[in-house]
Amino acid sequence: MKHQMKISCQTAALSELRVFLKKTLGELHLSDVDQLQLILAVEEVCANLIIHSHKCNALDFIQLDIKQNPGKLIFEITDEGKAFNMLDYEVPDLNKVKGDKRKGGLGIILVKKIMDEIEFDSTRGTNTCRLIKWFQS
Amino acid sequence: MNFFDSESESLQFTLFNNYQHSLSSLPSFISNPNEYYCGSAFMIKLPQIHIGKLSLLLAILVWLGLLFVNLVRLVGILNEMDSGIAIEFTWILQILYFITVYSFYKYSINKSTQSDFLNLIWRGASTGIFAVSVYLIIGFFYTSLGESKLAGDPFLKTFFYHVRFGLMTIFLISSSLLWQHLILYQKTKRVVKQWQAYEIALLIAMFLVFFDREAYEYSFYFGMVLLGILAVILSTNLKWIPYLTFKEKWKSLLFLAIIILSISYILWYTISVDMEYEYYPANLMGNLFLISLFWFILVYAVLSFLVTLFNLPTSSVFEQKLTEAINFQRLSQSIQPEENEEQVLDILMDSCMSAAYADAAWLAMKSDEFPEGYFQERFIDRKTREEISVLIESQKAIQDWESEKRPDNLSPINLRIAHSKYESILLVPLVINKSVIGKIVLCKEVRDGFNKEMLNIISTFGRQACIAVENHRLLNQAILNERYQEELKIAQRVQKSLLPTQLDHNEYFDICAFSNAADEVGGDYYDTYKLDENRYVLIIGDVSGKGTSAAFHMSQMKGIFQSLIQLNLSPSEFMIKANSALSKCLERNHFITASIFIINTAKQTICHSRAGHVPTLIHKKKLNKSEYLEIDGLGLGILRNMQYENHVVERTFTYRPGDVLVLFTDGIVEAKNNKSNQFGYERVRTLLEVYNELNPQEIQTKIIDSLHDFVGRDRLIDDDYSIMVVKFTEHNKAS
Amino acid sequence: MLSIETQEENGHTILLLKGEVDASNSVILDEAITKVVVDGSNSILVDGAGLEYISSAGLGVFMSYLEDFQEKEIDLKIYSLSERVYEVFKILGLDQLMSIYPNKKTALES
Numbered sequence: 001m002k003h004q005m006k007i008s009c010q011t012a013a014l015s016e017l018r019v020f021l022k023k024t025l026g027e028l029h030l031s032d033v034d035q036l037q038l039i040l041a042v043e044e045v046c047a048n049l050i051i052h053s054h055k056c057n058a059l060d061f062i063q064l065d066i067k068q069n070p071g072k073l074i075f076e077i078t079d080e081g082k083a084f085n086m087l088d089y090e091v092p093d094l095n096k097v098k099g100d101k102r103k104g105g106l107g108i109i110l111v112k113k114i115m116d117e118i119e120f121d122s123t124r125g126t127n128t129c130r131l132i133k134w135f136q137s
Numbered sequence: 138m139n140f141f142d143s144e145s146e147s148l149q150f151t152l153f154n155n156y157q158h159s160l161s162s163l164p165s166f167i168s169n170p171n172e173y174y175c176g177s178a179f180m181i182k183l184p185q186i187h188i189g190k191l192s193l194l195l196a197i198l199v200w201l202g203l204l205f206v207n208l209v210r211l212v213g214i215l216n217e218m219d220s221g222i223a224i225e226f227t228w229i230l231q232i233l234y235f236i237t238v239y240s241f242y243k244y245s246i247n248k249s250t251q252s253d254f255l256n257l258i259w260r261g262a263s264t265g266i267f268a269v270s271v272y273l274i275i276g277f278f279y280t281s282l283g284e285s286k287l288a289g290d291p292f293l294k295t296f297f298y299h300v301r302f303g304l305m306t307i308f309l310i311s312s313s314l315l316w317q318h319l320i321l322y323q324k325t326k327r328v329v330k331q332w333q334a335y336e337i338a339l340l341i342a343m344f345l346v347f348f349d350r351e352a353y354e355y356s357f358y359f360g361m362v363l364l365g366i367l368a369v370i371l372s373t374n375l376k377w378i379p380y381l382t383f384k385e386k387w388k389s390l391l392f393l394a395i396i397i398l399s400i401s402y403i404l405w406y407t408i409s410v411d412m413e414y415e416y417y418p419a420n421l422m423g424n425l426f427l428i429s430l431f432w433f434i435l436v437y438a439v440l441s442f443l444v445t446l447f448n449l450p451t452s453s454v455f456e457q458k459l460t461e462a463i464n465f466q467r468l469s470q471s472i473q474p475e476e477n478e479e480q481v482l483d484i485l486m487d488s489c490m491s492a493a494y495a496d497a498a499w500l501a502m503k504s505d506e507f508p509e510g511y512f513q514e515r516f517i518d519r520k521t522r523e524e525i526s527v528l529i530e531s532q533k534a535i536q537d538w539e540s541e542k543r544p545d546n547l548s549p550i551n552l553r554i555a556h557s558k559y560e561s562i563l564l565v566p567l568v569i570n571k572s573v574i575g576k577i578v579l580c581k582e583v584r585d586g587f588n589k590e591m592l593n594i595i596s597t598f599g600r601q602a603c604i605a606v607e608n609h610r611l612l613n614q615a616i617l618n619e620r621y622q623e624e625l626k627i628a629q630r631v632q633k634s635l636l637p638t639q640l641d642h643n644e645y646f647d648i649c650a651f652s653n654a655a656d657e658v659g660g661d662y663y664d665t666y667k668l669d670e671n672r673y674v675l676i677i678g679d680v681s682g683k684g685t686s687a688a689f690h691m692s693q694m695k696g697i698f699q700s701l702i703q704l705n706l707s708p709s710e711f712m713i714k715a716n717s718a719l720s721k722c723l724e725r726n727h728f729i730t731a732s733i734f735i736i737n738t739a740k741q742t743i744c745h746s747r748a749g750h751v752p753t754l755i756h757k758k759k760l761n762k763s764e765y766l767e768i769d770g771l772g773l774g775i776l777r778n779m780q781y782e783n784h785v786v787e788r789t790f791t792y793r794p795g796d797v798l799v800l801f802t803d804g805i806v807e808a809k810n811n812k813s814n815q816f817g818y819e820r821v822r823t824l825l826e827v828y829n830e831l832n833p834q835e836i837q838t839k840i841i842d843s844l845h846d847f848v849g850r851d852r853l854i855d856d857d858y859s860i861m862v863v864k865f866t867e868h869n870k871a872s
Numbered sequence: 873m874l875s876i877e878t879q880e881e882n883g884h885t886i887l888l889l890k891g892e893v894d895a896s897n898s899v900i901l902d903e904a905i906t907k908v909v910v911d912g913s914n915s916i917l918v919d920g921a922g923l924e925y926i927s928s929a930g931l932g933v934f935m936s937y938l939e940d941f942q943e944k945e946i947d948l949k950i951y952s953l954s955e956r957v958y959e960v961f962k963i964l965g966l967d968q969l970m971s972i973y974p975n976k977k978t979a980l981e982s
Binding site: 012014015018032033035036039040043044047049051060106107109110113115130 | 873882892894895896925927928929931935955956957959960963964
């Protein structure tokens with residue numbers, strides 16, 4: 001299984017992304033909970049890129065590839081430009097986030113908790129964030 | 138002259154006083170006996186009795202006693218009355234005098250520690266000169282007295298007669314003892330026996346007077362003939378003469394002439410004056426002992442003189458042989474390591490030239506050390522040398538000679554050339570380690586100037602010198618090898634110190650590493666660096682090639698790593714900067730592969746870049762799977778420009794407690810067994826999947842052990858290999 | 873798409889969420905809550921029955937008020953979340969930090 005989607009860098013595109021993900025993941029017969037969490041994780045990464053890397057510039061695109069390998073599901077999110085490595089962000093302490101108006105960091109926690117592996121590759125101006133979910137079979 | 142020293146020692150050569158000593162000692166004891174008397178009296182008080190001085194004292198006392206006895210007897214004879222002292226008393230004192238003088242000289246000569254033949258002869262000559270001068274002074278004294286009453290005084294005459302007798306005896310005995318030493322040089326048993334017989338015969342001759350009572354009967358003449366023949370036989374032992382140099386021979390001729398003249402004068406004086414004198418109380422000089430000594434000393438002196446004289450022309454030949462022997466010894470002495478071959482070749486040149494009486498020579502080397510050819514010229518200029526070289530090359534015999542397949546068989550070759558100055562040439566090959574390293578060319582102005590003997594000795598010289606040079610080279614090589622070994626050990630130590638002994642880590646991961654070099658030094662490198670409390674850098678690298686050059690590059694890599702990593706670079710930035718730094722210092726066609734990891738224990742992430750290095754193995758505990766981190770990346774130093782940046786990939790990923798990283802170098806996966814199968818990636822991966830529960834040290838041991846089992850316990854892994862194992866610990870604050 | 877309906881009921885202000893909350897529209901949720909606070913309500917009930925999806929942006933909005941409400945003694949209660957949305961709250965441990973109830977009744981009784 002291999003799916004690809006190009007996402008314009010605007011927050012409005014996120015719902016479109018969710019529709020695509022829902023449709024794609026629907027083929028896998030996942031539980032409602034798992035499906036929503038995978039969608040959430042991918043959306044979080046994309047939202048991060050759209051807002052922080054591309055400053056919601058609608059002319060920029062990010063690309064999503066979904067691959068299914070034996071025992072694992074891989075979401076590859078590729079963009080060009082300055083690398084935004086979310087793994088470089090310190091995992092915030094929830095009690096501190098409580099009163100923080102920035103609301104940052106929660107997404108990263110979510111992604112880390114949902115996904116089994118996160119890889120971030122950067123080369124030649126191309127950055128790839130790879131989210132991997134394992135399925136014990 | 139070292140040669141002589143060792144020789145004389147081996148021959149138990151007795152050493153003598155030098156002549157300066159004898160000159161000063163001889164006159165002093167005669168002209169000033171009191172001084173000796175006092176000295177001796179003092180000596181007697183000492184516990185040990187000085188034999189030399191005692192015999193001297195006795196000799197003087199005996200002489201005085203003889204003088205007194207004879208004066209008393211003279212009074213009796215003049216007054217025609219019996220003095221009451223028998224003639225036997227004179228004889229006994231006379232014999233005693235002989236014996237004491239003999240023992241004094243025997244002792245003083247044996248005691249002497251330093252002498253050579255020339256000194257010995259000079260000692261005899263000086264005694265002769267002294268004796269003769271005393272004779273002459275006495276003669277002048279009488280001449281000055283003229284016809285006065287004193288001139289005819291029998292007492293004074295008797296006194297001087299005794300003085301002459303004393304001196305003559307001293308001269309004869311001392312000279313005969315000197316001759317003894319010359320005769321017994323390089324002695325044989327036969328000569329020693331002859332000498333002993335002669336000594337006994339002389340002793341008997343001393344006492345003959347008691348039997349024939351100065352009658353000069355047949356027994357006297359018989360004894361004289363016998364002693365005369367013995368003296369002649371002994372006088373044929375002249376072995377010392379050849380050892381004199383040309384100059385020494387001239388000197389010895391002079392001294393011998395002095396001795397001959399002295400003895401002749403004394404003999405003449407004794408026969409013509411003393412024998413004619415009628416008033417002497419006893420005939421002291423006419424006894425067989427003294428006559429025999431006269432004969433012996435004269436014969437030996439004359440023979441020595443003649444033999445030395447006739448040896449003069451051949452002395453250069455003998456000297457030549459000696460020089461050759463010495464040269465041979467010098468050549469055969471192995472060269473000391475700090476000396477150089479040129480010194481030996483120098484000696485060889487000198488030796489060859491002197492052995493062949495060559496007029497000119499040169500040395501031509503064509504070894505690796507002298508690709509241009511090394512030339513050393515003696516008494517010849519470059520132009521002449523080149524002229525002759527051309528003439529030599531044109532000869533057919535030389536072409537055959539130079540194309541000789543087995544240089545061991547080469548011997549010096551004799552040539553005739555048509556050159557305006559030099560007409561004969563001798564080529565001496567220098568063969569070291571079965572190859573010709575050069576040649577010596579000897580030139581002579583005369584045609585056919587080299588004879589067979591010269592060829593032989595020069596050939597021997599050449600071989601000996603070559604052996605010395607070869608030994609010297611072998612020794613140097615051995616020393617060099619030892620030095621190399623020593624330096625390799627240092628390199629090994631230095632390199633060991635380049636690998637960290639303490640691997641940086643914190644409580645969130647355990648780490649261990651191991652490196653093995655195929656040679657003394659290797660090209661594998663691993664290191665760690667602590668960026669801060671939570672961030673640690675790991676690097677593993679492999680320099681292309683192995684051995685010393687790889688080790689140098691490895692140390693460069695260490696320097697680059699330790700300096701760049703402090704700039705807080707990301708793995709890809711590090712690789713780009715390391716590439717540009719290494720591009721400037723790495724040899725062409727050399728490169729370094731490396732993998733770098735920045736572990737962040739706070740975020741539980743690993744940031745990794747790979748520069749052509751074998752992929753790192755990671756075990757994911759949650760998945761219970763081991764896999765290789767195969768990201769792209771090009772070895773450092775392959776692309777030496779900005780293009781390199783396009784080939785660097787950096788990957789950040791998360792890890793979980795229990796995950797294991799295994800970093801290694803290609804020496805592990807490429808190690809082959811006897812069937813040429815490689816250990817391979819899959820074996821390492823499977824091992825990690827099986828043993829991931831163990832601690833890093835155990836995992837490492839398992840991998841290395843199975844590697845050795847695979848290759849074969851008795852075989853060596855012929856490449857450098859290194860391994861580093863990192864395991865993230867279970868207790869983590871974020872979990 | 874997100875729609876928020878505000879109702880007053882026995883001194884409680886009820887926010888009925890319908891649709892999905894993501895980075896593009898979390899600001900609407902933020903504004904709605906701010907308005908309720910400005911209007912003087914001290915008990916806010918959020919009805920999550922119609923909430924199909926919420927991303928970190930939406931969760932962040934709730935988080936940002938937690939401290940403020942504690943000081944001002946304003947109650948914020950969420951109820952009737954679907955299982956899959958509740959799981960998201962749980963991932964972050966918000967179930968411990970916030971007052972989340974299965975339905976309106978339990979929310980009011982507490």
